[in-house]
Amino acid sequence: MSIKKPTISDVAKHANVSKSTVSQFLNRRFDYMREETRERIEKAVRELNYQPNSVARSLKLKSTATIGVIVANILHSFSTQVIRAIEDTLNDNGFSTIICNADDNPAKEQKYIETLLARQVDGLIVFPTSANIELYKSLIDIDFPIVFLDRYVSGLSVDTVMLDNEQALQLAVEHLLINGYHDIAVMTTSLEPHVIPRIERVSGYKQALERFSQPIREEYIKSMEPEYLQKGAAELFELEHPPDAVITGNDLALMEFLKYASQNGVKIGSEVGLVTIDEVAFAELNNPSLTTIAQPSFEMGKKAASLLLERFDGKKSAESNMYRFTPSLIVRKSAEKASVSS
Amino acid sequence: MSIKKPTISDVAKHANVSKSTVSQFLNRRFDYMREETRERIEKAVRELNYQPNSVARSLKLKSTATIGVIVANILHSFSTQVIRAIEDTLNDNGFSTIICNADDNPAKEQKYIETLLARQVDGLIVFPTSANIELYKSLIDIDFPIVFLDRYVSGLSVDTVMLDNEQALQLAVEHLLINGYHDIAVMTTSLEPHVIPRIERVSGYKQALERFSQPIREEYIKSMEPEYLQKGAAELFELEHPPDAVITGNDLALMEFLKYASQNGVKIGSEVGLVTIDEVAFAELNNPSLTTIAQPSFEMGKKAASLLLERFDGKKSAESNMYRFTPSLIVRKSAEKASVSS
């Protein structure tokens, strides 16, 4: 930049007061300030078009009014929705947000955490991979404000915001059974990296089947990387006793299953019931429209942000809690046998 | 935080050298440093688990290695894609990114710009609303690094990355004509806030019709807020001479048109051809699958980031350029009369 910006000293000189007084003015502490002084400073600020430098302020105050968000995978629509809620909430409270996408890669996650700490963020909201436990532990030890979202890490005392995954699967299984489907399969992206929601969704699926006295068939459970899911679907329907319904564990699994179904003439609804976790933009438009289990993503993001803000207010710090959010069933046509493809 | 972090002074004491020398070490200037000194500092850094404070560094260097991105509306899939490209590119070059969503609201945009400047971002990538011209002008006057994306602001000398919107419409119109559709309508979200791409898309539509010697019928042009687009579609098909094809100007317009079509039994493809600007996730899955005009969003984001990085390298600064990116036609079934709904 060619022209250098005015500093607090310039304003002080221009208004014929000290830097201290200008600082008081900027921080709206008018208690002991003469009306006339305030006006002089106001004028100087206006005339110089002075903008305070937050970096200097942050250094002195040891607070940047910035928080870091590390999402596991920004390609999930859930992530985008949560991010918007977090940003809105934090922004309303004068905080900025730095978003990072770890791409489900623990090494990337670690690097982002370190960068964000170097930048002195005041707190962190993380969709944790389970690989950086020691790093998290060291943050918790120094009482650094941190909130986990979507996933927990066992053994760590951290406020955590999650979906009630078991209830989600309970809802899905129940809805399919009520609508006359009996052989229910479940498809999720890989369980390999120990991602908690996926594990909970599969175990919730099993529990729901038990509760409704249905047999559990291991061959009805398909967990694999997205690129193999279409193959997994094929295996499902080549079984001697193929399923008559499918629950997809998230939007990426859904896309793969829909591709398989459309390429192989699987009639969703009439032949194979479908319920998917996560609301998607085209749910209404799909033919048949998609019955979904929606996460209250906006509320979840807002809660995570609020937990952090409470910490800054010094309201709490003692114990940490798990906040489970209730999923809701949005009934459309993909889990109804009478659904007619037009 | 309870335990205070070690500073460069702590490291200096621990290693029995001066702060200057530690700073040299941290900045990898080993030219004049004794091997033994380097090792001592290395050890001290390790033992204290020292992490440099970027805020202090930024204050001194007057550079935060952070850039701000202000998108007009993060709900467009184009925005998300561009953001990912920008983040990846900047991250590879050691820069952080702060994302802000102006919600197509000039007042919000202004507030974000001011906040980002106070935080001393090194540059800005903006999808500009046309309402903060004076603010942009003042930034350009002091040679502040800024790049516009998706939209230009006339009269300002700023590097700008945009789609070749006219070519996009040319492709869409041509494809529809080739496939036997003759009465082509266009639907875009409102032209009201003077959003350049929408304006260019409508004028590109007209130019393309002229080029192919087709009549221009003003009643075939529907530009309105998303919530009114379904009504707009209804008006189109209630015309004495209704269109036999529709071009939707972006993903939001597409959604509204698809809702209208599905609720009113409009058979896409066989009855009404459809081409949409912007690739969408479910294009392949829709029935019939959607013929789209894709923006090279990754390349566009990357270019915007690179233009900024070049400025930091001092490579250029003189004149500013407009970079137009070429759209590509992705042929699927929604613009083919023979397309069969399954």
Place this chain on the structure above:
DNA sequence: CTGAAAGCGCTTACAG
């Protein structure tokens, strides 16, 4: 009611 001084944690030109 207002100002002088110290300090936040770094970097760098300069001296030796």
Place this chain on the structure above:
DNA sequence: CTGAAAGCGCTTACAG
């Protein structure tokens, strides 16, 4: 090859 000193632009306890 290394250190003392100044300074980036703020805030705040303290003195008057």
